[in-house]
Amino acid sequence: MNSYLVQVAVPVPLFELFDYLLPNDFAIPTAGCRVRVPFGSRELIGVVLQTSRFETKGTINDAVLLESGEAHHLKSILEVIDTTPIIPEEILNLLLWAASYYHYPIGEVLSAALPALLRQGRTLDLLTCYWRTTAIANIAELSRSPKQRKSFEILGLHDERGAPESVLLLMGVERSALTQLEKRGFVESFMQPSHFQAHPVTLAHMPLTPNAEQLHAITQIHKAIGKFQGILLNGLTGSGKTEVYLQAMQPVLEAGQQVLVLVPEIGLTPQTISRFKTRFHAEIVMLHSNMTDVARLRAWQAAQTGTASIVIGTRSAVFTPMPRLGMIVIDEEHDLSYKQQDTFRYHARDVALKRGSDAKCPVILGSATPSLECLHLAEEKKLLHLKLTERAGEADFARIHLIDLRGKKRESGVSLELFNAIETRLKADEQVLIFLNRRGFAPVLLCDACGWQADCPRCDAHLTVHYTPKQHLHCHHCGYQSRLPTECPSCKSVNLVPTGTGTARLEEALAARFPNQPLIRVDRDTTSRVGSWEKIYQRANQAGAAILLGTQMLAKGHHFPHVTLVAIIDVDGGFLSVDFRAPERMAQLIMQVAGRAGRGSKAGQVLIQTRYPENPLLITLIRHGYQAFAAEMLAERRAALLPPYRHATLLRAESASTAKTEAFLNAAITAFQEQMEERGIAKNALEIWGPIPAPMEKRAGVFRGHVLIQTRDRRLLHQLIETWWPALWHTPERRGVRASLDIDPMELS
Ligand code: ADP
Ligand code: ZN
Numbered sequence: 022m023n024s025y026l027v028q029v030a031v032p033v034p035l036f037e038l039f040d041y042l043l044p045n046d047f048a049i050p051t052a053g054c055r056v057r058v059p060f061g062s063r064e065l066i067g068v069v070l071q072t073s074r075f076e077t078k079g080t081i082n083d084a085v086l087l088e089s090g091e092a093h094h095l096k097s098i099l100e101v102i103d104t105t106p107i108i109p110e111e112i113l114n115l116l117l118w119a120a121s122y123y124h125y126p127i128g129e130v131l132s133a134a135l136p137a138l139l140r141q142g143r144t145l146d147l148l149t150c151y152w153r154t155t156a157i158a159n160i161a162e163l164s165r166s167p168k169q170r171k172s173f174e175i176l177g178l179h180d181e182r183g184a185p186e187s188v189l190l191l192m193g194v195e196r197s198a199l200t201q202l203e204k205r206g207f208v209e210s211f212m213q214p215s216h217f218q219a220h221p222v223t224l225a226h227m228p229l230t231p232n233a234e235q236l237h238a239i240t241q242i243h244k245a246i247g248k249f250q251g252i253l254l255n256g257l258t259g260s261g262k263t264e265v266y267l268q269a270m271q272p273v274l275e276a277g278q279q280v281l282v283l284v285p286e287i288g289l290t291p292q293t294i295s296r297f298k299t300r301f302h303a304e305i306v307m308l309h310s311n312m313t314d315v316a317r318l319r320a321w322q323a324a325q326t327g328t329a330s331i332v333i334g335t336r337s338a339v340f341t342p343m344p345r346l347g348m349i350v351i352d353e354e355h356d357l358s359y360k361q362q363d364t365f366r367y368h369a370r371d372v373a374l375k376r377g378s379d380a381k382c383p384v385i386l387g388s389a390t391p392s393l394e395c396l397h398l399a400e401e402k403k404l405l406h407l408k409l410t411e412r413a414g415e416a417d418f419a420r421i422h423l424i425d426l427r428g429k430k431r432e433s434g435v436s437l438e439l440f441n442a443i444e445t446r447l448k449a450d451e452q453v454l455i456f457l458n459r460r461g462f463a464p465v466l467l468c469d470a471c472g473w474q475a476d477c478p479r480c481d482a483h484l485t486v487h488y489t490p491k492q493h494l495h496c497h498h499c500g501y502q503s504r505l506p507t508e509c510p511s512c513k514s515v516n517l518v519p520t521g522t523g524t525a526r527l528e529e530a531l532a533a534r535f536p537n538q539p540l541i542r543v544d545r546d547t548t549s550r551v552g553s554w555e556k557i558y559q560r561a562n563q564a565g566a567a568i569l570l571g572t573q574m575l576a577k578g579h580h581f582p583h584v585t586l587v588a589i590i591d592v593d594g595g596f597l598s599v600d601f602r603a604p605e606r607m608a609q610l611i612m613q614v615a616g617r618a619g620r621g622s623k624a625g626q627v628l629i630q631t632r633y634p635e636n637p638l639l640i641t642l643i644r645h646g647y648q649a650f651a652a653e654m655l656a657e658r659r660a661a662l663l664p665p666y667r668h669a670t671l672l673r674a675e676s677a678s679t680a681k682t683e684a685f686l687n688a689a690i691t692a693f694q695e696q697m698e699e700r701g702i703a704k705n706a707l708e709i710w711g712p713i714p715a716p717m718e719k720r721a722g723v724f725r726g727h728v729l730i731q732t733r734d735r736r737l738l739h740q741l742i743e744t745w746w747p748a749l750w751h752t753p754e755r756r757g758v759r760a761s762l763d764i765d766p767m768e769l770s
């Protein structure tokens with residue numbers, strides 16, 4: 022007699038796969054189908070990896086009687102949710118690769134790649150939403166709503182079989198109009214199997230005439246269509262990269278293929294999307310975290326069935342099934358948001374390169390400030406390096422100057438020189454953008470009498486002083502809050518002084534200095550209300566003097582056409598940090614912020630305040646630009662045997678005590694060394710650093726430590742991790758310790 026054994030990846034933090042028995046009357050699920058299974062006392066939804074048939078003498082309850090007479094106890098599958106795979110083979114293979122490369126439990130990897138509703142077991146019947154008019158519809162009643170009227174008229178062109186929603190949207194119907202018409206009973210929607218047709222994509226708008234560099238880049242990319250090629254498109258903000266993407270993807274779309282565009286979390290702005298929408302008559306869907314589950318599933322399905330020609334999404338969109346994928350574009354390739362910083366710590370850029378190589382299509386990595394990883398790959402000729410060095414629009418690139426803060430008086434962090442520069446711009450009716458990566462009023466509360474500082478009881482960090490919405494102290498690392506003390510707990514002095522400058526204090530100082538100028542602050546504290554971003558854009562898009570002030574949020578993706586002066590209040594932290602990547606980050610930030618200036622027709626100026634104007638890296642950056650800076654950093658990294666010249670893995674651990682954390686990390690090191698010995702690997706083939714306390718050892722009440730492993734030999738590293746890491750899961754020292762492994766870590770915090 023035949024029975025079926027189904028191997029299932031279950032979303033639990035375990036590396037094993039689990040075998041289940043398929044009840045006789047169930048449909049046979051293939052790899053990529055979801056099943057509901059019993060797991061401990063719970064029921065979970067897992068993904069089938071393999072189904073195999075085997076000979077048995079029969080089954081009794083949960084036991085299989087093997088030919089040998091042995092009974093084999095197995096639990097049975099409760100439900101087969103999909104009869105055709107919901108995860109197509111190429112995505113399943115990509116996810117299996119990612120699980121093994123990042124050494125993360127496959128069940129959780131698969132689950133993370135699915136839209137929430139599918140993860141929860143919602144059936145996907147590959148039905149498409151159709152619309153048609155109803156019998157009671159009365160066009161005369163629609164005279165007061167032009168949008169509804171227009172949508173209704175377009176729908177009226179179709180008979181009672183209706184039209185697929187995606188086609189209607191392409192014809193200019195708005196979804197909101199359909200919903201309103203549906204409420205009035207004039208139209209109705211229904212689901213039916215979609216007969217997939219590739220919509221031929223046509224141009225909606227003529228491309229700009231490319232300049233010589235753009236033309237060269239476009240030609241090179243076109244040559245790569247139909248095969249795998251990683252391409253680094255390296256061009257300053259405003260050099261016309263987006264225009265290159267648009268023209269590069271045009272033949273791919275016209276040939277009926279799909280394009281995947283990845284953007285950083287914060288870069289998913291209406292501005293970027295509208296450029297794609299105005300260029301092509303194509304169904305474009307978006308995938309990002311700020312969507313309802315239903316909208317996300319709908320977009321995912323449009324990609325998966327092939328009806329969407331362009332998929333624009335953030336990090337996790339890299340796993341979206343697209344049957345006719347012809348090109349991948351990653352905008353702002355260097356952006357940290359592409360690396361997931363918890364649980365399944367994958368890097369979407371690296372996954373995209375693997376995906377492109379599987380799908381045999383070009384992968385374009387665009388950036389004004391490429392990551393050292395990509396510059397290194399370009400150096401090794403693994404990426405084709407295309408450069409755009411001229412500004413595509415009218416204005417020239419901004420000039421950068423340093424303001425030496427040594428021995429200078431400052432008010433709320435701002436030097437007289439900077440105040441004067443701001444004043445000049447405002448008088449000329451121009452806009453100023455001021456960047457300070459520290460929100461709140463002041464980063465420290467200091468006792469003037471004894472030097473006591475208000476620290477977070479749960480972290481190795483100072484508490485930030487906030488005055489709004491009410492006076493309080495706030496830890497930006499763990500969220501701890503307390504009242505502002507009225508006297509020093511150590512010496513009872515009442516002279517408690519908020520020290521240092523946060524955005525709120527800077528705003529106050531600027532408002533006092535320039536009382537009649539519009540001043541807009543953008544940080545997490547001001548943008549928590551929905552719609553405040555919109556207000557900022559609206560104001561920034563109007564001409565006329567204004568001060569825009571904010572944190573990192575200001576630096577990314579948004580265009581401020583009337584800004585002619587960008588001021589950076591403090592860069593020193595970035596060049597003094599213990600993290601070897603900090604200078605690279607700071608340089609990227611400076612260039613990104615600088616890119617906001619002079620986007621219109623006026624050239625911009627960037628002023629950077631520093632106490633270390635002789636810092637050689639900073640000087641290289643401002644005199645010779647990012648390329649020269651990056652070349653120097655790469656030389657340093659090569660000499661110091663650091664990534665990208667080494668492959669790194671970071672083991673993080675945290676527990677209620679330093680001793681416990683350290684004991685686990687020591688056990689981990691011993692186990693790793695044993696692995697090396699067993700395999701006869703020379704001690705110097707890998708460098709093991711640790712246990713070392715994390716840069717902020719205590720955070721949110723736990724004690725954190727690291728072990729960093731580096732090597733030149735990536736294969737060897739992965740072979741060792743493969744046995745070492747799952748075994749470490751079960752060591753007694755792990756009890757009470759939270760541990761995680763970060764392959765190719767981007768942050769050492
Ligand atoms: P990036 O993506 O590198 O920041 P964009 O593609 O956004 O650059 O281009 C910057 C500005 O220059 C945009 O306003 C764009 O419309 C314009 N632009 C780009 N390429 C050209 C071109 N070939 N001719 C004229 N204007 C261009
Ligand atoms: Zn005191």
Ligand code: ZN
Nearest residue numbers: 477480496499
């Ligand atoms: Zn804290």
